[in-house]
Amino acid sequence: MTETEPLVRVEGLVKHFPITRGILIRRQVGAVQAVDDVTFSIARGETLGLVGESGCGKTTVGRTVLGLYPATAGAIVIDGHHVRTAKGAELMAIRRKAQMIFQDPYASLNPRWTVGAIVGEPLRVHKLCRDEKERLDRVKELMQLVGLSPRLINRFPHEFSGGQRQRIGIARALASQPLFVICDEPISALDVSIQAQVVNLLEDLQERFGLTYLFIAHDLSMVRHLCTRVAVMYLGVLVEMAQRDEVYESPLHPYTQSLLSAVPVPDPQVARSRKRVLLEGEVPSPINPPGGCRFHLRCPQAEARCATDRPAWRDVGGGHWVACHRV
Amino acid sequence: MERPLLLDVADLQTRFHTPEGTVYAVNGISYRLHEGETLAMVGESGCGKSVSMMSILGLIPIPPGEIVSGTARYRDRDLLRMSEEELEQVRGKEIAMIFQDPMTSLNPVLTVGKQITEMLQKHMGMKPAEAADRAVQLLEWVGIPDARRRLADYPHQFSGGMRQRVMIAMQLACTPSILIADEPTTALDVTIQAQIMDLVIRLREEVGMAMIWITHNLGVVAGLAERVMVMYAGFIVEEANVDDLFQDPRHPYTIALLAALPRVDRRRDRRLKSIPGAPPSLLVKPRGCPFAPRCEFVIARCQSEMPPLELIAPRHKIACWVDVLRGGSR
Numbered sequence: 150m151t152e153t154e155p156l157v158r159v160e161g162l163v164k165h166f167p168i169t170r171g172i173l174i175r176r177q178v179g180a181v182q183a184v185d186d187v188t189f190s191i192a193r194g195e196t197l198g199l200v201g202e203s204g205c206g207k208t209t210v211g212r213t214v215l216g217l218y219p220a221t222a223g224a225i226v227i228d229g230h231h232v233r234t235a236k237g238a239e240l241m242a243i244r245r246k247a248q249m250i251f252q253d254p255y256a257s258l259n260p261r262w263t264v265g266a267i268v269g270e271p272l273r274v275h276k277l278c279r280d281e282k283e284r285l286d287r288v289k290e291l292m293q294l295v296g297l298s299p300r301l302i303n304r305f306p307h308e309f310s311g312g313q314r315q316r317i318g319i320a321r322a323l324a325s326q327p328l329f330v331i332c333d334e335p336i337s338a339l340d341v342s343i344q345a346q347v348v349n350l351l352e353d354l355q356e357r358f359g360l361t362y363l364f365i366a367h368d369l370s371m372v373r374h375l376c377t378r379v380a381v382m383y384l385g386v387l388v389e390m391a392q393r394d395e396v397y398e399s400p401l402h403p404y405t406q407s408l409l410s411a412v413p414v415p416d417p418q419v420a421r422s423r424k425r426v427l428l429e430g431e432v433p434s435p436i437n438p439p440g441g442c443r444f445h446l447r448c449p450q451a452e453a454r455c456a457t458d459r460p461a462w463r464d465v466g467g468g469h470w471v472a473c474h475r476v
Numbered sequence: 477m478e479r480p481l482l483l484d485v486a487d488l489q490t491r492f493h494t495p496e497g498t499v500y501a502v503n504g505i506s507y508r509l510h511e512g513e514t515l516a517m518v519g520e521s522g523c524g525k526s527v528s529m530m531s532i533l534g535l536i537p538i539p540p541g542e543i544v545s546g547t548a549r550y551r552d553r554d555l556l557r558m559s560e561e562e563l564e565q566v567r568g569k570e571i572a573m574i575f576q577d578p579m580t581s582l583n584p585v586l587t588v589g590k591q592i593t594e595m596l597q598k599h600m601g602m603k604p605a606e607a608a609d610r611a612v613q614l615l616e617w618v619g620i621p622d623a624r625r626r627l628a629d630y631p632h633q634f635s636g637g638m639r640q641r642v643m644i645a646m647q648l649a650c651t652p653s654i655l656i657a658d659e660p661t662t663a664l665d666v667t668i669q670a671q672i673m674d675l676v677i678r679l680r681e682e683v684g685m686a687m688i689w690i691t692h693n694l695g696v697v698a699g700l701a702e703r704v705m706v707m708y709a710g711f712i713v714e715e716a717n718v719d720d721l722f723q724d725p726r727h728p729y730t731i732a733l734l735a736a737l738p739r740v741d742r743r744r745d746r747r748l749k750s751i752p753g754a755p756p757s758l759l760v761k762p763r764g765c766p767f768a769p770r771c772e773f774v775i776a777r778c779q780s781e782m783p784p785l786e787l788i789a790p791r792h793k794i795a796c797w798v799d800v801l802r803g804g805s806r
């Protein structure tokens with residue numbers, strides 16, 4: 150494995166959730182096609198943003214990449230390990246190297262555990278400390294690292310504010326000294342005045358430890374600020390991926406164009422002059438997604454072949470990927 | 477050229493007496509709304525936005541709630557001193573409300589058609605057939621495809637964005653003079669949010685109503701509002717025309733909030749400026765300025781005395797002892 154090899158490589162990833170009927174004899178009557186043939190990679194030390202509307206499959210991509218959901222098809226490689234076939238010690242190595250931070254800092258922390266127990270858990274699971282004393286010191290160090298006073302070590306999650314709870318989740322994720330962290334909407338539940346604190350913390354930690362991030366988010370403004378590259382998802386597929394400013398300044402896919410134009414800008418003069426590309430209707434169901442291009446029903450530029458042929462996911466130059474017949 | 481005054485709220489204070497102690501939710505706010513005007517109320521979660529609106533509409537549960545003081549003049553009457561029957565008339569017909577969760581105003585066990593026609597019969601005195609035709613028109617007006625067939629559907633058969641449209645149709649059916657919108661797009665995706673905002677902007681012009689739009693999203697404020705109130709810990713800390721607020725914010729909290737926001741339409745040029753700490757607990761009786769512990773301009777006086785909301789320029793008010801342009805006391 151060379152240094153230029155991406156840290157994370159995902160190829161042709163498919164994740165379908167079966168829909169079953171019947172009580173005694175469960176038969177599969179269909180599938181939620183949550184992720185359908187997704188290919189991307191993430192270089193060491195970079196932050197890839199993954200954006201798209203609610204239900205388009207972002208969380209499912211994240212959880213499947215980490216092996217938390219079994220993939221239906223495709224290949225996932227993290228730091229040279231094949232996630233889908235790893236067992237035993239190799240699986241533990243992946244679990245240690247790749248971590249996740251969740252959207253809801255409340256639901257993802259065990260309410261009956263103290264902060265010390267929560268942050269110290271990965272240290273215990275991965276046997277990273279020789280004794281209890283070393284573990285305690287390490288937990289305090291981690292708390293300090295994310296801006297929590299180590300004096301609060303015996304408190305419970307409900308005694309913290311939303312922003313502080315998110316810091317606890319970050320400390321827990323960092324405990325096993327991971328290389329790769331998936332941040333699933335880590336700031337969506339936080340107030341504006343707190344969001345910047347958490348984003349700046351994520352940046353500091355990345356710089357300090359050379360972390361690689363997959364940053365899943367709704368907030369396209371924050372993604373532009375934080376990410377080096379951005380991937381746009383629609384109904385289970387990637388439609389566009391490129392360097393951050395390339396996506397925001399020269400989006401090629403009609404979906405990316407309308408998505409970006411819908412983001413409100415905190416500047417009344419810009420708001421008055423900006424042109425919106427309003428989309429008709431809503432995202433179709435992933436149970437019976439439209440054939441051909443999944444976006445064709447709402448696409449202002451759709452033509453006949455878009456309804457029948459699935460556009461290829463390809464690099465149109467300089468690492469700008471897009472799946473659209475018209476590009 | 478100021479338009480006629482429609483709503484004049486003065487010194488509104490609302491508290492909740494809970495087992496944990498008294499929640500000082502709204503601490504003496506005053507503002508005015510003129511005919512046809514769109515006023516935005518912006519602030520972080522829990523700062524008292526919803527409570528301040530529910531207070532003037534008689535929607536606060538008492539107890540635990542208590543309206544400690546205030547008046548809310550609507551035309552010639554004080555909303556805070558109306559009987560429940562009078563208020564119900566005002567709420568259905570003259571002041572409409574839409575909420576973040578449309579299910580709070582839709583009945584899950586009645587079809588959408590039934591709910592709209594019942595309301596038209598009750599408030600507009602329509603006959604059933606007339607009401608049914610009007611209901612179809614209303615749903616078409618807010619952009620629901622296949623409206624006549626969808627009258628037979630229940631609320632859960634609509635998506636979140638569609639439900640929000642149904643609620644808007646119902647609330648605007650009686651051509652109210654004020655629409656109060658409490659974060660109606662917060663739970664929606666940006667593309668659906670853009671659709672709803674466009675719809676509301678179009679309807680606002682057609683109906684000619686005034687609007688109070690509650691949100692925590694400054695981008696939404698910039699796209700909709702004429703005037704803006706910034707709320708923090710139960711106080712209005714700044715009030716200005718939308719252009720002045722964004723170009724020339726004068727309260728340290730507003731300034732900090734704008735600096736903490738990344739922009740979708742610009743390249744990154746710096747780290748975000750974060751605001752240290754967190755908003756105060758409303759369980760503590762406010763003493764001094766609630767933003768003082770997080771404020772980079774703080775002076776001694778801020779700790780002990782809450783500054784009043786005062787004019788500092790034409791149509792621009794702040795509640796702050798400091799002159800942020802010159803530094804030091806105003």
Ligand SMILES: Nc1ncnc2c1ncn2[C@@H]1O[C@H](COP(=O)(O)OP(=O)(O)OP(=O)(O)O)[C@@H](O)[C@H]1O
Nearest residue numbers: 166181183201202203204205206207208209210435
């Ligand atoms: N465990 C599951 N079983 C069945 N269907 C699922 C499961 N998890 C997700 N789905 C479905 O897969 C699709 C993608 O969901 P996912 O949670 O990945 O979306 P998302 O992009 O993260 O959305 P959001 O922005 O709302 O978090 C949705 O249709 C969802 O209902």
Ligand SMILES: Nc1ncnc2c1ncn2[C@@H]1O[C@H](COP(=O)(O)OP(=O)(O)O)[C@@H](O)[C@H]1O
Nearest residue numbers: 492499501520521522523524525526527528758
């Ligand atoms: N029924 C209630 N009982 C007790 N406290 C309440 C009640 N309703 C609201 N509050 C409190 O009042 C404060 C302001 O709430 P709210 O107006 O809903 O905030 P927001 O600005 O998010 O709309 C919060 O501290 C909230 O917990």
Ligand SMILES: [Mg+2]
Nearest residue numbers: 207208209333
């Ligand atoms: Mg998700």
Ligand SMILES: [Mg+2]
Nearest residue numbers: 525526527658
């Ligand atoms: Mg509210």
